[in-house]
Structures are given as structure tokens and as C-alpha cells.
Amino acid sequence: MDTPARRSRRDVSPSPELAIGVDIGGTNIRAGVVAADGTVIDTVHAPTPHSVASLELALEGAIKQLIADHAVSAVGLAVAGFLSKDKTTVQFAPHLPWRQARVGVELSQRLGVPVVLEHDANAAGWAEFRFGAAMGGENVVTLAIGTGIGAALVIDGEIYRGSFGVAPELGHLQVVPNGRSCPCGKRGCWERYCSGTGLIDSAIELLAANPRMSTPLARELRQDPESVSGRRVMVAAQEGDPLGEATIAYFARWLGVGLALVSDVYDPDLIVLGGGVGSAAPLFLDEAREHYIAMLTGAGYRPLARIRRAQMGEDAATIGAADIARTTLAAERSH
Structure with a gap:
């Protein structure tokens, strides 16, 4: 187990x-x-077993x-998957082995510390709301x-989870009727056009529509698209490759379409873009x-949502999960 930048308890005042x-x-x-x-204050990293x-x-x-x-005082787990509304059970996590598992209760018993579960996108969104953009x-x-689109919605200072704890799955809004197939089983999902994998598919499609293009990216795609x-x-795109620029422009189009759809439904005053692709916002945000x-x-007749880049980086879900665990415990003790 890799434990970079470990610091002794003597170096940090217990609180x-x-x-x-x-x-x-x-x-x-x-x-x-x-x-x-x-x-x-301190971190530990480890590979994820399966x-x-x-x-x-x-x-x-x-x-x-x-x-x-x-x-x-408490531990918060940020999980990429569906949680029960009371956040005690991981119902399903596509990249983790848990199925209908009462992870929080069981881990709390083993550690002797309260454990609170949260969806990873909610945890990251909460970190931005509390401390960031x-x-x-x-x-x-x-x-x-990133690879797809994770989303979180904070309304009047509270995380919105929906009736069954799985909202908001914004990445699977259909933006392109009968569009690209999605692993979720639908076609034309937003994340199939606005994600890292979406960028690759768009570049391949644009090259197929313009087979005479001879740019560095075009040659790489012809030689080994998997790479x-x-x-x-x-x-x-940053280097001025015409295929790369066209792909980013196509990405920006569908990002704007999706943001308008989200704004029509939720009317947010602020939209924050994060993730690996979101961190490159200067490439596409204006368009x-x-x-x-x-x-x-x-x-033209209503206020526009402000759109900002996320600030919390790769620690966002860690910070958000910890803060949610802390505040959940404090709320329970106050009652």
C-alpha cells in the first residue's frame, strides 16, 4: 500500500x-x-481490489x-454507484463488487467509527459547494x-437525490435522437458526446466524413485508433490540428445543448465543470x-447561469465525503 506524504500525529493537533x-x-x-x-491533512492510496x-x-x-x-469523528465513503435513499446500502456499483451491500454499517462496526456513504459525484459537488467554485x-x-458525466445538484444548500436516491443521472439525458449507443442501454446519451470517450468517437466519425484529412491526429487514428x-x-486541438479543433467544436456544440436542457429543467444560478475533460474548459467553454x-x-429575457471551472481537483470527492460524514454526525448528535 502506497502512503505518500504521511505525517505523524505529533505533527497535527488532534481535533x-x-x-x-x-x-x-x-x-x-x-x-x-x-x-x-x-x-x-494526510493521505493514503491503495489499489482497488475486485x-x-x-x-x-x-x-x-x-x-x-x-x-x-x-x-x-467520522468516515465518509464516496462510491460510484447507486445508493439507497438512506445511504446505508450500496445497491449497485458498475466498477465495484458490491451488490445490495450494507457497507456503511458493516465497516462502522469493524472500525468503531461512524461511516457515511455518498455518491462520488455528490461528494465532489458538495466539496465545490462548501469550499470551491x-x-x-x-x-x-x-x-x-471524464470517461462519462457524473453530476450533482445542490438546491438551497441541500444535495438533491430524488425519490429513490439515484438523481441526477444527467449523463444519460438523450441529446441526440437515435444517436450513439450507450452502455446504459439507450442511444444518444449526453455523455456519449461530451466525455473523453465521446471525443474519440467524434474524431473517428469526423475523419470518416472527411477521409482526405491528413493531420497528425488523422494519421494516428488511421494507424491505430485504439491508441x-x-x-x-x-x-x-491545442496544437492547432484541424481534426482536433473540429472535434472540440463538435464537443462544445453538444455540451451547450446539454447545458441548456439542464438549465431549462433546474434553472441553476451556477454550473461547475470538473473532471479530466472539464479541466480543459478553456478549449471549449466560450463556444x-x-x-x-x-x-x-x-x-435574452432571463438571467443566465454562471459557468465556472471546478477548483477542488482530484481531492474533491475525498473532501466532500469527509465533510458530509462530519456534518451528518453533527446533525444526528444535535437531535
Whole structure:
């Protein structure tokens, strides 16, 4: 287990306000001790095992390493999957082995510390709302644009989860009727056009429609399309590659269309873009904003949502999960 930048408890004053946040990804576990102001004090990283028993042992081990050096009040787990509305059960997680698993209760019993579950996109969105780009917002949509689109919605200072705890699945809004097939079973989902994988598919489609293009990116796609990543497409655009630029323009179009749809439904005052692709917002944000304004119902007669880049980076879900665990525990104790 890799434990970079570990610090002894002697170096950090113990505080009942400290909590641990754990971002459980399909590849890696990122656990951190987080102060009440959102500062990450200590971290532990480990690979993500793929069986229930080994995953829970890995989580227990990572958390115990941090507990040994820090007095913490609670632990928050950020999980990419469907949670029950009371956040006690992981119902389904596509990249993790849990199915209808009462992870929080079981892990809390093993650790002797309260454990709170949260959807990873909600945790990241909450971190932006509490400490980052969404501070001061009233109704905020946060989008994590990476391999797909993760989304969180904060309304009047509260995370919105819907009737059954799975909202908002904005990445699976249909923006292109009968469009690209999606692993979710539908066609034309927003994340099939606005994501890292969407960038690759768009570049391939644009090249097929313009077979005479002879740019560095075009040659790479002809030679070995499997080797081209969404990041490579973005770099090509930054370097002035015509195919890369056309792909980013296509991405910006559908991003703007989706943002207008989201704004028509939720009317947010603030939209925050994060994730690996979202971090490259300067490439496409101005053009996406133009499409957003053009598609927004009543544009010109209503206020526009501000659109900002996320600020919390790769620690967002860790920070948000810790803060949610801390505030959940404080609310329970006040009652």
C-alpha cells in the first residue's frame, strides 16, 4: 500500500472536527484526513481490489492507518454507484463488487467509527459547494466530465437525490435522437458526446466524413485508433490540428445543448465543470456557452447561469465525503 506524504500525529493537533473521506474508484482508493475548512491533512492510496472481502479489507486497512495518527469523528465513503435513499446500502456499483451491500454499517462496526456513504459525484459537488467554485451559489449543478458525466445538484444548500436516491443521472439525458449507443442501454446519451470517450468517437466519425484529412491526429487514428485517448484529441486541438479543433467544436456544440436542457429543467444560478475533460474548459467553454445561450428557452429575457471551472481537483470527492460524514454526525448528535 502506497502512503505518500504521511505525517505523524505529533505533527497535527488532534481535533474532533477531523473526518476521513475515501474516494473509492474502480482502480484506486484515495483516503484522506480532512479538516473542517476542507484542508487535506494526510493521505493514503491503495489499489482497488475486485472482490467484496478484499475490498473491505483494503478500506479497513487504509482507514486504520489514518485513524492511528489522527483523532477523527467520522468516515465518509464516496462510491460510484447507486445508493439507497438512506445511504446505508450500496445497491449497485458498475466498477465495484458490491451488490445490495450494507457497507456503511458493516465497516462502522469493524472500525468503531461512524461511516457515511455518498455518491462520488455528490461528494465532489458538495466539496465545490462548501469550499470551491460553487461557494455562494443557491442552486448549483456540478458536472464531472471524464470517461462519462457524473453530476450533482445542490438546491438551497441541500444535495438533491430524488425519490429513490439515484438523481441526477444527467449523463444519460438523450441529446441526440437515435444517436450513439450507450452502455446504459439507450442511444444518444449526453455523455456519449461530451466525455473523453465521446471525443474519440467524434474524431473517428469526423475523419470518416472527411477521409482526405491528413493531420497528425488523422494519421494516428488511421494507424491505430485504439491508441488515441480523449486527452490526445485535446492536445491535438491545442496544437492547432484541424481534426482536433473540429472535434472540440463538435464537443462544445453538444455540451451547450446539454447545458441548456439542464438549465431549462433546474434553472441553476451556477454550473461547475470538473473532471479530466472539464479541466480543459478553456478549449471549449466560450463556444459551448454560445450554444448554451442559443438553445436556452427564453434566452435574452432571463438571467443566465454562471459557468465556472471546478477548483477542488482530484481531492474533491475525498473532501466532500469527509465533510458530509462530519456534518451528518453533527446533525444526528444535535437531535
